[in-house]
Amino acid sequence: MKPPLTGIKIADFSRVLAGPYATMLLADLGAQVIKVERPLVGDDTRGWGPPFDKDGNSTYFLSVNRNKEGLELDLAEESDQQAALDLINSCDVVVENFGPGGMEKYNLGYSKLIGNNPKLIYCSISGFGTSEKAALLPGYDLLLQGMSGLMSITGSDESNPSKVGVALVDVITGLHAVVGILAALRARDEQGIGQKVELNLLSSTLSALVNQASAYISAGVIPKAMGNAHPSIAPxxxxxxxxxxxxxxxxxxxxxxxxxxxxxxxxxxxxxxxxxxxxxxxxxxxxxxxxxxxxxxxxxxxxxxxxxxxxxxxxxxxxKEAFDLAQSVGLKSVVEVDGVKSVANPITFSKTPVEYRLAPPNLKG
Structure with missing residues (x-):
């Protein structure tokens, strides 16, 4: 049987990690994803390295761009703006993380797009929301780990705050974006409406603080870093x-x-x-x-x-030992498409399995 999102078409204007991770997961589930990038330069993460693979590709870029088709557009050019508009008009979903007012600058704002395509799901990812003050704050994962409180509870003690060893804020936000998009598609199926789905890194991280956030909002306790101990369980x-x-x-x-x-x-x-x-x-x-x-x-x-x-x-x-462990317990955690290896999608379906169709796109230039 076909993957569950077969027939869904997504225009992916997002860059770096949160948006691309979300759209890759949706592509694994069968959606057709067209990744829009700047000509010659592409996504910022194409230059993030080392490490690079045997063909000189950034392993960072490869990690979140499987199963996507590539399209290079210079959104500063009117002709490419029109090409982007034509693409979006043919899509079910558009995903962007340009920040407040970013897409409007290229004549691709939500109001215009939903007017042309009333059933469109428009997913916008920002750092801190859409207020005037939020627009002035830089939405980078490391900064959000600090500003969200996550670093304050990570590390050996209060005097040594530490970031998590991966861009966890972006990953968490990307997962929330997938949930929001799937829910919006469900609402469209039931009610025939498109809508805007908004995510921001700060709110997503506060949600992911779960028990630590609850300690503050429900009991007035401000959690602190405890190294590798748990605040509420021992040993x-x-x-x-x-x-x-x-x-x-x-x-x-x-x-x-x-x-x-x-x-x-x-x-x-x-x-x-x-x-x-x-x-x-x-x-x-x-x-x-x-x-x-x-x-x-x-x-x-x-x-x-x-x-x-x-x-x-x-x-x-x-x-390495973690992947060896996965293999030893019978998990297939690595997949390969056209010679490019990546981590397998963790979701399994009994009747509509995920598919690995395309390696991450190359720039034409």
Whole structure:
């Protein structure tokens, strides 16, 4: 059977990561995506490297532009503006991240487009929304990681805020964009209407802060960085074994009883650790005991010991080891199209599978 979005056509005017990631996922689901880029220069990420693949392509660009057709347009030229308008008029969805007023500058604003194509889904991605003040703020992932509060809860402690090791704000926003576009397409199917779908990096990240955001808005608690520990669960963090670091994740009181049974029976009788709340309150004392115990054996020993009683524990893998793990458990995590490898779409369907049709487009110049 055909992929679920077969027949949907998308004009992709987005650049860098959030928009291109969203449109690639939609393309994997069967949508026809036409990526519009500046002649000769293209998407900014074409020049982001190293690393580059064997053909000199930026691996950053390759990571989010699979399954797309390419079209080069100089939107400063009236003839290319008309070509862009003709393309959009033939599409179901347009995605852009030019920022507030960006598409209007090229005579491609929402009001004009929806007037020509009343069933159009227009997805606009910005950094901070569309207010006058928001338009003045630069929407870069690293800045948003800091400005959203994400960096304040990431790192070893309050004095060492740290970014996440990938542009997570862009990825989260791209995923929200996919949800919004799919919901808008559903509404169009039911009600016959097109509409504007707006995303911004700040709101998407605040939503993704989940329990940490709730701690503030519901209890007035301002979370802080705790390294690899969890603010509400213990033991749930990284520990040092005799040879290397590893992870323990005890998520409930029954789990802790089983955990203590194979680690140290003394822990079971210690009233300071009887409940999760008490373990969180006495985290330092618990960690002090566990650190001494874990230092006596290797990480593999502890991981296998805990696995026997179904206690979550695991290694801290590098990227290669992570892909090796995926393969070892039967996951196909890498796909190849026309000699270009990329990470497989994580969604599987029993009857309408995703397709890998096209390698990322090359510039004609």
């Amino acid at each position: 749930y963090q990284v520990f040092d074994a005799k040879d290397k670091k590893f992870i323990v994740a005890v998520g409930s009181d029954p789990q802790f009883v089983k955990f203590a049974g194979v680690i140290s029976s003394d822990l079971i009788g210690d009233k300071r650790f009887a409940t999760n709340q008490l373990r969180v309150e006495n985290r330092d004392e618990l960690n002090s005991k566990l650190s001494v115990i874990f230092s006596t054996k290797t990480a593999d020993h502890w991981i296998s010991t805990l696995a026997k009683v179904n206690i979550p524990a695991g290694a801290i893998n590098n990227i």
